[in-house]
Amino acid sequence: MREFSLPALYEVPTDGTLTDLVRRNAAQYPDTALFGRKAAGGWEDVTARRFLDDVRAAAKGLVAAGIEPGDRVALMSRTRYEWVLLDFAVWSAGAVTVPVYETSSAEQVRWVLGDSGAVAAVVESEEHAAAVKSVRDGLPGLRSVWSLAGGGLAELVAAGADVPDAALEERAAAGKADAPATIVYTSGTTGRPKGCVLTHRSFFAECGNIVERLGPLFRTGDSSLLLFLPAAHVFGRIVQLACVMAPVKLGCLEDTKNLTEELAAFRPTLVLGVPRVFEKVYNAARAKAYEDGKGAIFDRAASTAVAYSRALDTAQGPSFGLRLRHRLFDRLLYGKLRAVLGGRGEYAISGGAPLGERLGHFFRGIGFTVLEGYGLTESCGATTFNPWDRQKIGTVGQPLPGSVVRIDDDGEVLLHGEHLFTGYWNNPEASEQALADGWFRTGDLGSLDEDGYLTITGRKKEILVTAGGKNVAPAVIEDRIRAHALVAECMVVGDGRPFVGALITLDEEFLARWAREHGTPSDATVASLRLDPRLLAEVQQAVDEGNAAVSKAESVRKFRILTRQFTEESGHLTPSLKLKRNVVAKDFAEEIEALYTT
Known part of the structure; x- marks a missing residue:
């Protein structure tokens, strides 16, 4: 057993709620633009004082509608300014926010609203409103539904016009740090999603220590962040709150179709993303270079960037020649990528x-450092992260200051700290299984080095055991294979089988580029190309790259290219883009069987 901890850098308030941050910002930075909202002409600034006014107006509407302290209010919307506004408005009314992914099906909406006991809901679109309406007969406790598309926010503001400021002040004075702030439902890779109860204290401990440890990334008056991940997910939520806590300017982007243009318009100093975003940036740049006949130059520049970054971790640093090459490629390529x-x-x-x-x-080699972290909904988001000044690439960093990471005897990662959830809503049995003596059992496997940097090696429940008795952690191979430009998703199989296999889906954008490069019509489908020897050879290279990370007994012997995508809409991915392995295994049982019979 091994454990590591760092002292807390932020003193968690003993009283009060997250709404205190909004009032503080309005008092200290009244005319500072702390939010960016999409408008017809581009981005519109919202000052700290304006945000407080907007929050109060919406909160008064909730009070007028009969929302009482402790009531649950569901919020179903894409990532936008109104999401953040309403989150704080719910807290200002003393209530508890229940995020609902905007891509949720009617059945998922029914479960989350019913299990949480939501008495009201704010939805973004008429489509969302229709989903709620279709299951409303099964939600007797749901009293009110407002639609942003139908003028619901204006309706709330109008309804609260006669509510006195004293009503909100009274609720703010009664607010407790240990009161629930939100119930965030897990993505549900298996079984029904469980509602994680996160308190105001949890978020104070989480975001306060993140902002303190990553201070240079959160500079008031200079730093800004563009949020385009789901605000309903805990990852997006903590970044939203960290920006308010710092405070720094936060832009919320609801549509990522023109992400590159939006990044250029907003010009953030800090970007939040998932690995697929950064893989896309790299793969798109490389593909464009090859289309322009500059592929060899790109590859040399990429190799130089990697070598330069690796040299930064050595005692002697980059050599003189490497620094010269790096400077040259910075003018030719790196600056364009930034x-x-x-x-x-x-x-x-x-x-x-x-x-x-x-x-x-x-990315570090081109001057854009990507700091990896690790966390779960139950840990209020990031429970470890790489510090800006002591990054160890390949790890997910050190524990959140003020928390402890322990590796159990069987390799499971255990967590302890004020940032943890208090339990699963209405599910004491699951809570008891997950929390023992203040320690949360993550279900993830990992290791700690001598400096307390954590490396995640897999999931306990996802370990495959082949017919030969070999334990295989799928994540290691899958992540390597998925890094290839042609690969969209990969799922390793082989539990109880004679060898390890893989199901692979192709990235449609890069498949079209591959087709053009190989003299095949760019509108060719996966179905027409899946048996093309040249395509199979390209995918085999991705598989070989994955196999290089594991032993021969753990390596993928055979793979199948699927004609369907794994998507959230198809039911094969969670909103946070994790594989629902049991669903994939059921829906593609014939393809899996074919790996072992053909």
């Missing part, structure tokens, strides 16, 4: 899945 990410940023925060060591070195 411009794609907004042009002002030097750092990004990545979570949700492993980034990959080579990609981590590549």
Whole structure:
């Protein structure tokens, strides 16, 4: 057993709620633009004073509608300014926010609203309103539903016009740090999603220590962050709150179709993403270089960036020749890549899945450091992260200051600290299983080095045992294979089988590029190309790269290219883009069987 901890850098308030931050910002930085909201002409600034006014007006509407302290209010919307506004409005009314992914099905909406006992809901679109309406007969406790598309926010503000300021002040004075702030439902890779109860204290401990440890990334009046991940997910939520706590300017982007253009317009200093975002940036740049006949130059520049980053971790640092090459490629390529990410940023925060060591070195080598972290809904988001000044690429960093990470005798990662959830809503049995003596059992396997940096090696429940008795952690191979430009998703199989196999889906954008490069119509489908020897050879290279990370007994012997995608809409991915392995295994049982019979 091994454990590591760091002293807390932030003193968690003994009383009060997260709404105190909004009032503080309005008092200390009244005319500072702390939010960016999308408008017809581009981005519109919102000052700290204006935000407080907007929050109060919406909160008064909730009070007028009969929302009482402790009531649950569901919020179903894409990531936008109104999401953040309403989150704080719910807290200002003394209530508890229940986020609902905007992609949720009617059945998922029914479960989350019913299990949480939500008495009201704010939805973004008429489509969302229709989903709620279709299951409302099964939600007797749901009294009110407002639609942003139908003028619901204006309706709330109008309804609260006669509510006195004293009503909100009274609720603010009664607010307790240990009171529930939100019930965030897990993505539900298996079984029904469980509601994680996170308190105001949890978020104070989480975000306060993140801001203190990553201070240079959260500079008031200079730093800014563009949030385009789901605000309903705990990862997006803590970044939203960290920006308010610092405070720094936060932009919320509801539509990522033109992400590159939006990054150029908003020009954030800090970017939040998942590995797939950074993989796309790299793969798109490389593909464009090859289309322009500059592929060899790109590859030399990429190798130089990786070598330069690796040399930064050595005692002697980069050699004179390496520094010269790096300076040359910075003028030719690296600066253009940084411009794609907004042009002002030097750092990004990545979570949700492993980034990959080579990609981590590549981005640091071009002057855009991606700091990896690790966390779960139950840990209020990031429970470990790489510090800006002591990064160890290939790890998910050190524990959140004020918390403890322990590796149990069987390799499971255990967590302890004020940032943890208090239990699962209405599920004492599951809570008791997950929390023992103040320690949360993550279900993840990992190791700690001598400096307390954590490396995640897999999931206990996802370990495959082949017919030969070999234990296989799928994540290691899958992440390597998925890093290839052609690969969209990969799922390793082989439990009880004679060898390890894989199901692979292809990235449609890069498949079209591959088709053009190989003299095949660019509109060719996966179904028409899946048996093309050239395509199979390209995918085999990705598999070989994955196999290089594991022993021969753990390596993928055979793979199948699927004609369907794994998506959230198809039911094969969670909203946070994790594989629902049991669903994939059921839906593609014939393809899995074919791996072992053909």
